[in-house]
Amino acid sequence: MIRTYLSLLLLGISFLLSAQKYTISGYITDIENGEKLIGANVYNASTLQGTTTNNYGFYSLTFPKGKVLFTVSFVGYATYQVEVDLNANKNISVELKPTIEIQEVVVEGRKTEGGVESSQMGLIEIPMKTISNLPVLFGEADIIKAIQLLPGVQSGSEGMSGMYVRGGGPDQNLILLDGVPVYNVNHLFGFFSVFNSDAIQNVKLIKGGFPAQYGGRLSSVLDISMKEGNAKKFQGSGAVGIIAARLTLEGPIGENTSYIVSGRRTYVDVLMYPFELLYAKELGYKTMRTGYFFHDVNAKVNHKFSDRSRLYFSTYLGKDKFYMNEAYQSDYDGNNYKSKAGFWWGNITSALRWNYAISDQLFSNTTATFSRYRLSTGMENYTNGSKDMALEYYSGILDWGGKVDFDYYPNPNHTIKFGFGETYHTYSPGALAFSYDIDDGTSEKGTFGNANLHTHELGLYAEDDFRIGSLVKVNAGLRWSAFKVRDKFYNGLEPRVSARFLITEKWSAKGSYALMYQYINLLATAKIGLPTDLWVPATDILTPQKAQQYSLGSVYEINADFEFSTEGFYKTMENLVEYKEGAGIFSLQYDWESNVALGKGWSYGLEFLLMKKLGNLTGWVGYTISKSDRLFNREGQEISRGQKFPFTYDRRHDVSIVISYKLNKNIDMGATWVFGTGNATTLGYEFYPAYNPDNNHYGYYSEITNYESRNNFRMPAYHRLDIGFNFHKEKKWGTRTWSFSVYNAYNRKNPFFINWESDPYTGEKKLYQYSLFPIMPSLSYQFEF
Amino acid sequence: MKTSVKYFSLFCLIILSSISCKKEITYTLPTTERKIVVNSFFSTERLMRVDVYSSSFVTDKNGTNFYLNNATVSVYGNGSLVEVLPNIADGTYQSSVSSPQQGVNYTLEVVVPNMGTATSSVPLLYPVPVLGFDSVGVVTDEWNQKSIKTHIKIKDNPDEENYYHLTLWKYSYNYSYDEMENPILDSIPYTSYLYVTSNDPVFEAGTDGILFFSDVLINGKEYDLEVLINEYEFDNHTSCILAVLEHISRDYYRYSVALPKHFDAEDLNMFMEAVIVQNNIENGVGIFGTSSQSTDTLYNYNFENPIQEIK
Structure with missing residues (x-):
């Protein structure tokens, strides 16, 4: 099967290589700031043959000699059209002009790569403008929370930035920032994502029908591209909100270089500092500081060596920190004592990328990547300035990687991508380092816990997006992935195919199949995503996760404004990893591998999406009906007595309505309403005494809770309305915007956690739900110059 | 400074209002039928003993007595009746003469009026030296x-x-x-x-x-x-x-290793998934274990x- 598949693929490629035509290639950018435009349609309006720009704004089209009605279109931009007499290879780079009033956009001819036309399934792109217009919590626009509003994506618990795509776990999402994996996307336990929307240019989510260029995760790819910086003029923007402020500066350096730097920080700890000083003084302390903050910085610089060659360097640094520091002089012995305790976690990612157009038809992208996620918690004690004791628990993951990708455009009917990459991972799955002074003047140092693990992950892929006649378009590819850990070598072939059949000009049917391997696992202790969750690799004991996903769907373009799509999916997952019942981060003294259970999962569902893309009123209505189960029944690794149980984020019904409305030039508003079946949780209501033999050493006389199964209870349904208004005003120096948002506008008490509690007077037990956020108004001031 | 105080006050207000959202959920017990609880551990070193209770519900008042003293507790060895254990104390049924024997497959049968019959069978293994x-x-x-x-x-x-x-x-x-x-x-x-x-x-x-x-x-x-x-x-x-x-x-092994984890998870239920304890009592709950x-x-x-x- 695989051999036949490969032969066909190679045959197709060699056939294409024999064609001899002329090529038009170049970049499509924004005329105002020089930002690349990803996914812009570039086509011959006479024949409707065309392509879309790649992630770097590059396109290449090869046609027979003759007249070409060369057309470039992109939502939100005026269409560019010119007649080209094609008698030689040409380089045409186009700068598109944004339209102020979106409704004025007239798309001439038919788009070549709309939802109807594309062979890709499960792909959704949300314009950053839409994300910025959505009402937000604490005034901070959040990409992940916007993604959660799409069908097939569950949000997890109230307010969290977790993503659960088509019944998959949070570790099954490949989240890429400029092509570099980001391992922890949460600030403040998930109430905010680490992505600063001011620095982001493009967001693309793939839920199924994965192209072969992506690999390493089972459930989704979230590909986020950072802005490149305004290449035309110096520009700045910023915002001051209730808990955080941010500032972005960008501009050109000379003719061929541009940069962007964007920073964000919370300042609750700074505001509290004067009060802490007063409190410390009252207690007689020299200093006493307790607080929390997060900050992140995105920076990118790019340089154009020539029309064919560009270099990019982008980096992200983010950190969350809780801290507790105090210092005092003892009245008893006169010594100065100081203690510092803290808990921090953060990511660093960097990418150095070189784009080179080897020929008019062959585009290459060579990338070196670095990604680190680290969690650390610890304390230090000092006496008279010398350290007495230090204790640190840390865990994390560090990656060095390199990859080379090629885009080959032999003719308008074929887009071929191929490449390879390697990542060297270093896992630190939890260790405790300590040092302390002993009374005799000596000191002890040491580390115990889990040793670092080093692994290699390789990927090699080829895919072709091609047409068969005028009705069928197919994206077929093959990925080979491999993983080396200790002395174990895993590898596997991952066939991917996605196809569309054009039923009418505005209606297409689609189908896809994808096989994915995943060599990395997230061990989560808590019901909510905590930074203490451990990233661990597949090992000789833990075989790699594997998923197969089948999708069928249809896209119908109702008119230029509206598009309706539906997709059904069925996904099987093997070798899913969870902590064994009762194990977790608290079992530090044991090897993590002995605490882990392997199981299976299934999910299936139907997704419906009605989108309005153009006009003053834009947005979407999404609905998902789905089911997701888990089974852990291996001997000694049983969860829920080895019986099938619902996945924690199994949600039968999920509805989202997202509206963005431009009232006039100065005011726009956004509203979202979400409804979801209550999260599954485990609830016991029956008890019985534990066995207590007379040689029992536990000393238990307690009652056991008789749980029917894991996740046997559904919390009340979740629903919430958020509304936001933006008031813009042109000033001499630029534009200012006051943004007013109301989160949970009708004050729905959505369940976050449920618990039995006894009435202190009667002893009667009642079931209570705890909610996190009641109605939450917020205000932020934004500026742009 | 004035602005800072305003901001701080607003933040405190938000935090306070956030953490105070607590609401009772109306909950109807899926069943009101209590289960027979059987706890027993047969060892060659001791007399045969079985503890019998009824399960309790979260809605029961504190101090309610759940011992079952009206049960008929029969012990079978390799299919033959060994003894009907007398009730000697609150919910405890114990032989005054019989200790379990190695190599015998024991079956407990606990009949409780109006609650039915709970059973469990476990072999008493030979010791490993x-x-x-x-x-x-x-x-x-x-x-x-x-x-x-x-x-x-x-x-x-x-x-x-x-x-x-x-x-x-x-x-x-x-x-x-x-x-x-x-x-x-x-x-x-x-x-x-x-x-x-x-x-x-x-x-x-x-x-x-x-x-x-x-x-x-x-x-x-x-x-x-x-x-x-x-x-x-x-x-x-x-x-x-x-x-x-x-x-x-x-089953006793699985029950024993699950028990401490079960109680840990109950204490940390905000952060840990519940641990389900092994049960080998048919038509009831509890554990029947053996040891040599x-x-x-x-x-x-x-x-x-x-x-x-x-x-």
């Missing part, structure tokens, strides 16, 4: 604590699933002080349970010093179990240390023979 118990060295841990490393040699029975519970006991003499002027008058022997540790991978993780293990890693093999005993246990009051190896039934045991002794060379009187 301890082939040796020796000290092999001294180890120092990260915290500079010294422990005596010991090996307990066993031979697992091949081609069958086996489950074990290892406990260590200390035989000591304690000196009784009567008066300050006449300090040592007598020595009193006593036995105490030893809290030990082990890094041996065969032991079930997460049971903190309670050494349960299965034969997954040692099936059919002769194996030295590695156990660390704190050096202070080998003081001059300790005469010997006894290793007791219980060959236990599968073998022992070996490690003598302490530091031990000073107890002296009745010291001048």
